[in-house]
Amino acid sequence: MNTQHDIDYRALAEKYEAINRLLEERIQEEIAKNREKEQIIIQHARLAAMGEMMSCISHQWRHPLNRLLLLVEDVRDALEFGEINESYIDRFTRESIIQIQDMSQTINEFRKFYKPNIEKSTFSVGDAIEEALSIFSQSLKNHGITVTFENRGQQIAYGYPNGFSQVVLNILANARDAFVLKEIPNRQIQITINETNELIIAEFTDNAGGIESAFMEKVFDVHFTTKPHGSGLGLYMTQMVLEKMDGHVSVENICGGARFSLSLPKAVSMAKQA
Numbered sequence: 244m245n246t247q248h249d250i251d252y253r254a255l256a257e258k259y260e261a262i263n264r265l266l267e268e269r270i271q272e273e274i275a276k277n278r279e280k281e282q283i284i285i286q287h288a289r290l291a292a293m294g295e296m297m298s299c300i301s302h303q304w305r306h307p308l309n310r311l312l313l314l315v316e317d318v319r320d321a322l323e324f325g326e327i328n329e330s331y332i333d334r335f336t337r338e339s340i341i342q343i344q345d346m347s348q349t350i351n352e353f354r355k356f357y358k359p360n361i362e363k364s365t366f367s368v369g370d371a372i373e374e375a376l377s378i379f380s381q382s383l384k385n386h387g388i389t390v391t392f393e394n395r396g397q398q399i400a401y402g403y404p405n406g407f408s409q410v411v412l413n414i415l416a417n418a419r420d421a422f423v424l425k426e427i428p429n430r431q432i433q434i435t436i437n438e439t440n441e442l443i444i445a446e447f448t449d450n451a452g453g454i455e456s457a458f459m460e461k462v463f464d465v466h467f468t469t470k471p472h473g474s475g476l477g478l479y480m481t482q483m484v485l486e487k488m489d490g491h492v493s494v495e496n497i498c499g500g501a502r503f504s505l506s507l508p509k510a511v512s513m514a515k516q517a
Contacts, residue, residue, distance in 0.1 A: 296353055302381035303349045307342040314339055352378065355405075363488065365510040366404035368436055368443050369394035375411035383432075386419055392434035398443045400507040402488030407507065410484050410492075413477040414447045414503050421451035421501075424469075438509070442490075445505045453496040462494060481505075 314335060321327045352374075373394055383390060400407070415432070422430045433448045454462060461467045465479040478492075485492050490507040 299378055299382055300349060300353060302385060303378075304346055305381075307345045310342050311339060314342075363402050364404065365399050365401055366407070368398045368400050368407070368445055368507065369396070371404050371408045372411050372434060372436075372445060375408045375415065378408075379412055379415050383415065383419060386423060386430065388419060388422060388430040388432060390415075390432045390434065394436075396436075398436050398438060399510040400443045400488075401510040402490065402507055403484070406484045406488065407505075410481045410505060411445070411447075413481045414505070417477055417503075418447065418449040418451055418501075421449065425452045427451050441509060442506045443509055445507075446502055447505075448497060448500060448502040450500040452499070453501045454494065456496075459494070459496075463492070 318327070318335065321331055372392065376390060376392065380390075418432055421427075427450065429450070431450050435446045435448075437444045437446065455469075458467075458469060463478050463482045465476065467479075482492050485505060485507070488507055490505065492506070493504045495502050495504075
């Protein structure tokens, strides 16, 4: 015969299980919402990166396009003065092919740069930085920004090389925008690579005036930006990408500017953990 105590205990247990089921459902709903939100943020970040990519391509293509334009315009003058002969055609063809190959190489570099790495691998931090600089160099030059970077040694990290190069691009774009927004003269970025026993740390130091202390804790928040038309996704995605590589990003103000530090685990230390 069931006692009142047994009945109360069973009812309490059923109530407890029902609450647990409800909490589990709520948790799963929140996880799904967060995943959906993260996917939307990632999609917006990809669109922003695509816009930056198109801007970089336009900068890289400007010189070969201008050269092709001059070559084409010269044909009309050459025709008027009777200068078109086999030698002229050979030179025209050769120089045109050089410019077209240059433009084709630019597209190949960008395709490689934005191709996502599915699996983690070992890579040279210095080489990844060089790739980002090659993509972004023309934009930096157009804004009067000098970059100092001595790629010495082969500091080998473990993660996503293309992802890290895109992170570097975000840092460079952020510095460029700060220079322009604050109208800073004598614009400079210094890049150095340091090491600890476990980490490789790439530091990007600019003289763009630094970050206001009130904003320092918000710079990596999603959609936070001080730019008039900024998306606030670049530094947020920088943090996300590095965290997926078991790394992290930090920022501090230094005299006259800011320093972003990108830390990644060494390939050797990851091998030891495995």
